[in-house]
Amino acid sequence: MPLARLLLSSFKNGSEESLHIVKRFGESKRFYSSSARSTRSITPPPPLPEKSTSPTPWKYFLIPGSILAGIGGLAFFMHYNDEKRAIPKGQGVKFERSAIQGPIIGGPFSLINTEGQLVTEHNLLGNWVLLYFGYTSSPDVGPAEVQKMVKSVDILESKQNLKILPIFVTIDPQRDTPAQLRAYLREFDSRIEGLTGPVAAIRQMAQEYRVFFKRVDEEGDDYLVESSQNMYLMNPNMEVVRCFGVEYRAEELTEEILKEMKKTGN
Structure with a gap:
């Protein structure tokens, strides 16, 4: 009976879906081959095992210990790094202190003045310093900030008999050579000391x-430099004691500088 065997094989190898349908509707009918010569019945296969309804074992939700250790280690490193850079006032060593509790501001540098001479932070020790980051091609804000710095220095020297050294650090060393800085x-004011140097050295100091500073290209080869326009007051130990923004007028800037200088008796 070749046809009966063929049908029998077909039923035995049928999909689980078809057998499931048979089981679902509880059909007890016999299946017959279409051959007129055979009425051999086929016994349906045993029912499929019931799907387990028990909850998924907790082991499938557990995170391996190595992953947890890695996440914990990363969190500890980030926390340690933040604590290392946030040193309260009056603690730490030279160039690792801030006038206010927060991230460290300031550090060593090595630049060139308008006469081509090397200048480091050690050359400025013993002076109150008003430090400004700008560039000579600045169209508006830069010149206004330099004028404000000069006016404050004049008021402190003429009315309070207090000397403060104004320092201009360029953030555009590609164009601001020592000669360009000197002319600008x-x-x-001839009292302003200009500092420039290699791009890497300027970026490190910044x-x-x-x-913050960023080059903004314009038409042709021209470009501007966006920056945070920061001005810093540094005490004779080369520690940053105040940071001033463009919102300060010259008179306000002078008053705040005077307050800081009086705190130390200078």
Whole structure:
């Protein structure tokens, strides 16, 4: 009976879905081959096992210990790094202190002045310093900030007999050579000391003092430099004691500088 065997094989190898339908509706009918020569019945296969309704074991939801250890280690490293950089006032060593509790501001640098001489933070020790980051091609804000700095220095020297050293650090060293800086700053005040240097050195100092700057290309080869326009007051130990923004007028800036200088008896 070749046809009967063929049908028998077909039923035995049928999909689980078809057998499930048969089981579902509880059909007890016999299945017959279409051959007129055979009425051999086929016994339905045993029912499929019932799907387990027990809850999924907790082991499938457990995170391996190695992953937890890695996450914990990363969190500890980030916390340790933040604590290392946030040193309260009056603690730490030189260039690792801030006037207010928060991230460290300031650090060592090595730049070149307008005479081509090397200048580091050690050359400025013993002076009150008003430090400004700008560039000579700045169209508006830069010149206004330099004028404000000069006016404050004049008031402190003429009315309070207090000396403060104004420092201009360029954030555009590609164009601000020592000669360019010298010519630019002489238009404002010869007392301003200009500093420039390699791009890497400028970027490092800007990073130490939390100064943001970014080149913005314009038509042709021209470009501007966006920056945070920060001005810092540093005490004779080269520690940052105040940070000033563009919102300060010259008179307000002078008053705040005077307050800080009087705190130390200078």
